[in-house]
Structures are given as C-alpha cells and as structure tokens.
Amino acid sequence: MGAVQGKKIAIVGGGPGGLTLARLLQQGGAQVVVYERDQSRSARVQGSALDLHEDSGLAALEAAGLIDAFWVNHRPDLERLRLTDANGTILHDHARKMSGDEKRPEIERGPLRDILLDSLRPGTVQWDCKLESAKMQGEQVLLRFAGGKTAEADIAIGSDGANSRLRELVTPIRPEYVGVSLVEGLVPAARQTIPELWNLLGGAALIALGGERTIGMGTKPDGSVLFYAGLKTNGGIAKESLEEANSADLRVAWFHAHFKGWSELWRQLFREAVSMIWRPLLVCPSNQHWEPKPNVTLIGDAAHVMPPYAGEGVNMAMLDALVLSKFLLGEKTSDAIAMYEAEMFARMQSMTADTMTNTEMFYAPDASDRVVALFRSFSGAEAIPPASEA
Numbered sequence: 001m002g003a004v005q006g007k008k009i010a011i012v013g014g015g016p017g018g019l020t021l022a023r024l025l026q027q028g029g030a031q032v033v034v035y036e037r038d039q040s041r042s043a044r045v046q047g048s049a050l051d052l053h054e055d056s057g058l059a060a061l062e063a064a065g066l067i068d069a070f071w072v073n074h075r076p077d078l079e080r081l082r083l084t085d086a087n088g089t090i091l092h093d094h095a096r097k098m099s100g101d102e103k104r105p106e107i108e109r110g111p112l113r114d115i116l117l118d119s120l121r122p123g124t125v126q127w128d129c130k131l132e133s134a135k136m137q138g139e140q141v142l143l144r145f146a147g148g149k150t151a152e153a154d155i156a157i158g159s160d161g162a163n164s165r166l167r168e169l170v171t172p173i174r175p176e177y178v179g180v181s182l183v184e185g186l187v188p189a190a191r192q193t194i195p196e197l198w199n200l201l202g203g204a205a206l207i208a209l210g211g212e213r214t215i216g217m218g219t220k221p222d223g224s225v226l227f228y229a230g231l232k233t234n235g236g237i238a239k240e241s242l243e244e245a246n247s248a249d250l251r252v253a254w255f256h257a258h259f260k261g262w263s264e265l266w267r268q269l270f271r272e273a274v275s276m277i278w279r280p281l282l283v284c285p286s287n288q289h290w291e292p293k294p295n296v297t298l299i300g301d302a303a304h305v306m307p308p309y310a311g312e313g314v315n316m317a318m319l320d321a322l323v324l325s326k327f328l329l330g331e332k333t334s335d336a337i338a339m340y341e342a343e344m345f346a347r348m349q350s351m352t353a354d355t356m357t358n359t360e361m362f363y364a365p366d367a368s369d370r371v372v373a374l375f376r377s378f379s380g381a382e383a384i385p386p387a388s389e390a
Contacts, residue, residue, distance in 0.1 A: 004030040004328050010143060010153035012131050012166050014038070016050075016057075016109075017300035017317030018159030019116035022124055023064045024325035034120075035129035035143065035151065037160075041117055043127075048218055048226050049078055049205075050112065051104040056315035058103070060322040069115045070107060078106035078204055078218070083375060085368050086210030086262040088200055094375040104311075108221065126151075131165045134296075141169070141296060155295045155333060157324070159317070162282045164302035171290035175282035175305050178356070180363055182281065183229040183242060185273035190225040194268040201225065209367040211261045215269070227269050228279075231258055232363050239278050251276060281307045281359070286352035289345055292338040299324060304348040309358035312351055320344060 009025060011018045014036030022032045052058045052070070061067045081094045117125065130146040134156065141156035158166030162175050191198045197217065200206065205218040214230040231238065238258055245251045251270040259266065270276075283306045297303075300317030323343055327336035361370050 004028070004155070004333070007031065007154040007333070008152070009033070009155045009157065009328075010035060010141065010151060011157045011159055012134075012143065012164075013159035013161060013300075013302065014113075014117075014125055015159060015161070015300065015317065016112060016116065016314050017321050018157075019113065019120070019125075020060050020064060020318045021157065021159065021299060021321035021325055023066070023116060023119045024060070024321060025328065026121060026124070027064065028325065028329040030329070032124060033151070033153075034125045035131065035145065036125055036127055037130040039128045041113070041125075041127070048228070049075060049106045049108050050314045051078075051106050051311055052318075053312075053315045054103045056312075056319040056322075058105075060318035063322055064116075064119065066115055066119055070112070071105075073111040073115060074105045074107045075221075076105070080202070080204040081375070082200075082202060082204060082206040083368070083372055084200070084206060084208045086208060086213070086259075086266075088208065088263055088265045090200075091368060092372045092375055094378065131160060134166050134169050136169070139295070155328070158296075158298040158302040159300050161301045162305040164298060166296065167298055167302055169296050170293055170298055171288070173285065173288050173290065175284050177235075178281045178283050178307055178359060179232055179234070180230055180281045180307065180359065181233055181235065181239065182279040183231075184275075184277040184279055185227050185229070185269060186275050187225045187227065187269060187272045188274060189223055190219070190272075191223060193272040194225065196265060197268055198225070200265075207371070208266070209362065209371055211259070212363045212365060212367070213259055213262065214362055214367075215259075215262075215266055217269075225269075227273075229255075229259070229269070230281075230363070233258075235280065242276060242278055245276065248272075283307060283352065283356060284348075286349050286356070290341075292334070292341050294334040294337070297324065297337045297341060299344075303344060304352060306352050306355045307359045309362050310351070310355040312355065316348070316351065319347075 009032045011034045014034050022034050025032050061070050083092045084090050132146050133144045135142050140152045143151045158164045208215045212232050217225050217227045242254050245254045248271045252267050255267050255270040284304050299320035324340040327340045
C-alpha cells in the first residue's frame, strides 16, 4: 500500500477529482474520508455536461474500474458543437470524433458524480462539511468546518475548487481574475419556452460569438437548457445590476445593456431563465510553484483553476487524481507529494498558457473568424453548413 499504510487521508471536496481520487485510493486499500460542503448528493443541480478525454478523464475512469458505467451513462447526442455569430447565423458544425486520439465523449455531471459516489465504500463521503480553516497540528492536519465540526488527518488533499481553504496551507499564491465573467442561467421546458433557440441548438451544444461576448448553450436530459453568457468586465455595475435583476423585464434589460449589437433572438434566454448566477473566471499563474509539504497537496481547480476554453478542467482534475494515487500507493508520503506536484506543475504550465490564449481568442473583436478557423482545423471541414441544416 506504499505511503498510505495505516494513514488517515482526508479529501476536501466531492467533485469529480476528489471522488476519483477516493475511489483509486480505496482500490489500493487506503483509509479515505471525503468532506463535501453539499448537504446531500441531491442538494443541488449539477452544471453543464463534460467531455472526457482518452488520456486523462477516461484513463482515470478506466483505472478506477468504472469505464463501463461511463459508457452506459454518456450522451452520444452531444457529439456536435454548433458555432454561430451574434445574429444566430450558423458558421460551423463541429463533430466530436469518437475514434482514435480525439475521442471526447460527453456525460452529464450528475450521472458522473453518481457513478463515482456509488463506487465508494458506505460512509466515505461526509456531507454538509464546509471547510472554514485548516492548520498543522503536530504531524497532522486539523480541519475545521462550519458549525464547529473538526477532523484530523495524516494526509489532507484539497479538491475544494478555486477558493480552496486548504490551499492556504500550501502556498500564498492566489488565483487571479482574468477579466471575463460568465452569467449562468437555466431555462426549463426549453422546447416550449424558447422554441427558436431550441431549434437553432439542434439538440446538442452551441457557442455564439461576437462583440467580445459569448453565449454558450447545452441541452439537459430533462428538456431544459443551461446557458453561459460571457463578457469582458471588471464586475462592478454589470455584476450588481444582474444581481438586482429580480424580474424577467430587468434581466432582458440587463441583456440589452451588456450585449449591445446582439440579435433579439437571445433575449429569450434572459426572459425565461429561472436562475441567474454570476461566475467570475479565475486563473492560477502558469509558472506557479511551491515547495512540497510532507502531507498536504491540491488537485483540480484548487491547484490550477483556469477558464473553460480548452475543455480541460475536469480532465486535469481526474488526471491529477490518477497520478497522485499512483504515487501515494507506491512511495513515502513526502516523496509521493513532491513527485506528483513536479509532474502537475510541468503539465499545467503549457495547459494554462494554451487556455489563456484560447480565452483571449473567444473574446477578441474577430473571435468568430478565429474560433471557426480553429475548429475547422480540428475537423478538416471546408464548407459552412447552410442554415437549412439546423
């Protein structure tokens, strides 16, 4: 069992990365507890679908013995991404190839989480545990949760996202705002409530680009549409006015104010949305580094948060879990963490740089031309599909 023999391991955060790590460590006989801030596994609706990549997310599930369950639950209907301009004119349909090195099948976050949760020993996940602080107590890590609960661990691993509390034990380096924020919204019964956009979406996923703005949409299995409206902003008025938009008319007014030049087609999203959440995009410096601690480390967004414009977030979190589990099950703890972090830093330096290049491209004045050219280079497509194919 290597470094974890007889050790109590605490994983803070029950997202895909943390749960994958727990599964892999339990397979090796380790004693693991996952502390998750959600009150239960059904406490909130999970977000957008995820595309898992062969050499990272899918490789982790294969090692965890869960790849068959993944294929049972994946969504083959999301194997196309449609690109449009701000008027809703179709620019390109991109097929996600399902063979060779480009296999990137999609799965909803909820089913993926259920697959991972169901693979763990009963009682592994402790719900309603929001970490407030962590400190070293001798050779152990003391975790303090909201409500006064505490726990001690021999090894603590932060999988608690961009605002990780465990990160404070590892490094003073903080994620930085990239100057772009997303507005997340959900439209139920979308075929009936936003029929024009439903038809444009075509049952799959879509990104519209223009005027240094983006709108991304995706269908959910229950017939709803989840969307993300992105804009360059320093927060301020845009954030405050959105949070004060407590009616359909005010949300539409917000759209008109902040998406000038966009077709009225898109206002349906803001009129029919049942929720709106402001999500600023953060990034860790691509050259970040810290000296390894003997029994504390980070995975996923807690270690290297970045914008979503390379589709690598969940995949890198699950690959972190795979790499870290192999070292922990085979090395001394301090050596395992140091070896994992060296691999992670090297991998994330170029990944973060590439993601920031993509982020700049998606919000550039000529974004539609550049993004379409990028996706055509992936697929070898030459012709723009006619609107009649929508």
